Amino acid sequence: MNRILKYYLDTLIHTGTFSVIDAGGNLRTWGDGTGEPLTVRFNSHAAERAVALNPSLRFGEVYMNGGADVVEGTMYDVLALIFQNAGNHVTSRPWMRAIERMRRVARGIVQYNTPTRARSNVKHHYDLSGALYDLFLDEDRQYSCAYFERPDATLEEAQLAKKRHIAAKLRLDRDDLKVLDIGCGWGGMGLYLAGKLSADVVGVTLSDEQLAIARQRAEDAGLSERAEFRLQDYRKTQGPFDRIVSVGMFEHVGVGFYDAYFSHCAEILKDDGVMLLHTIGRYDPPGNTNAFIQKYIFPGGYIPALSEVMAAAERSGLIVSDVEILRIHYAETLKHWRERFLSRRDEAKALYDERFCRMWEFYLAASETAFRWQDLVVFQLQFTKSLDTLPITRGYMAAEEERLRRLDEPGSGNVADLRRCEAAE
Known part of the structure; x- marks a missing residue:
């Protein structure tokens, strides 16, 4: 040996x-x-x-x-x-630490995510066959951390709970609020806000595959007037918006572009607006993205420390109004994805080949174990531009989440219907 x-x-x-x-x-x-x-x-x-x-x-x-x-x-x-x-010391040998130091020095180049490069990075992963994602994602194609309100929740239930949890923090307390969804994926979050909460949503993505599916879903749901999806870099999006939401996209921004990201969000967010950022993060100091994940799965990606995010947000003038750390939720999400993928591995092999299946198997297993035993968590960060935009206690979040739970029951309609019912009572 x-x-x-x-x-x-x-x-x-x-x-x-x-x-x-x-x-x-x-x-x-x-x-x-x-x-x-x-x-x-x-x-x-x-x-x-x-x-x-x-x-x-x-x-x-x-x-x-x-x-x-x-x-x-x-x-x-x-x-x-x-x-x-x-534990957190997989790279504890001297030569491994040297490799990581060199990667840290080079990360400004690796993460130089200009609009052209960002689009190329997105296409590498998100423009894979839609049939692949159907093998392991939930019915709504939520490709980010779910929210497990119960240990025995199904993936579909947990992903719906995630959308509720985020929507409650956005506080869509009146009809026709204009919402920007940065990194809208296949449209699930935007369609939830448009369909259940009567919001006017603009979703932006750099993936052709995601855009086509999101637009088709909006048309099929009769929501094309309320949910507009664009092939557009977030830096090109013009406001103003009452709300901004971004789920699972910030990992692709690149640490050298954090100031530009938050400055642009602050510019296009209304003075009484609310922003909710949902992103993978690390609970320890700044580091490096796993080398295999960076090379083969998410080129240009980076998982930030909270200190890196907060420093850039502070410089933008946005006010941090709420911070929540989701622990283990992503490990459970990835467990569902991994088990579903492996149960349909032959179908994935038919789409691609054995090498691709081994790559994907390693990616899902490495990600799940990192969220269980290494330093990865999920940040949900809420921002405003004024101290008095939101209630001064967090009770409104729980109340709104419960109201949305009622909306999510089959046949419940949307928030406008619920408000009429509450007024009649």
Whole structure:
């Protein structure tokens, strides 16, 4: 076995039962013998060397390209064991820290997300076949962290609860408010606000696939007059807007563009407006995006520390009016996605190939384990431009969420119908 890889595993794995079959066919085992046995087989000496020198990038890459196989357990089980043993210190070896320092220095280049580059990055991931996303997303195609009000909630229930939770924080307290949805995806959030809350929504995306589906969904729902979807960079969107919402898009902005992002939002938000930002974040200081995810899944992406977000927001003049940290919710969301994807893996292979399936399997497993055992959470940040825009206690959020829950019952109509019923009572 490669000596560096052996040294790394000697110092990393203390619990569990983890075995490696090296390229020469030799078996070695680490851990304390607890749990289900897990075994990885390397199919070449080159694969061993690659993982030994840069595991954060090469382990996923080697697995994706067939240089290694999980022959006992699953990739999720393997990553779970590694992260539980390592905690936040997966890159604790000196040469790994050096690699991460170099990546940190270069992140301004990697995340230089100009409008042209941002569109290219979006197309890389979001313009994949829509049939792929149908394999594992909920019916509304919500591709962001769900909100699990109950441990036994279905993915569909949790994604609907997420939309309620966000809408309550936006406080759409009158009809015909104009809402901007930055990074509207396949239109689910915007259609919820237009259909249930009678908002006039403008959704912007850089994905041709998402745009076509969002527009078709609006037409099918009879909401084309209220929900307009555009192929447009957020920097080109003109206001003013009463509300701004952005769900799962800020991760693609790039740390060098945070000031421009918040300054533009402040410019197009009305003086009595409300903004809600929902984004993946890290609970520790600024760092790097996982190397495999950055190279193969989300080029140009970055997961910020709260300090990075807040500093840019403060410079824009926006007022932070509420902060909520969602813990574990994304791990549960990713568990649903991973299990659904694996249950329909043959269909994904028919759309693409075995290499793609291995890449996607690693991406989903690595993401879920990172949200369970590393430093990833989700931030929901509310902003205003005036201290007196919203009630001075958070009770209105719970009251609005309960009202929206009533609206989400089948046959309940929209907020205008509910208001008429409440007035009649």
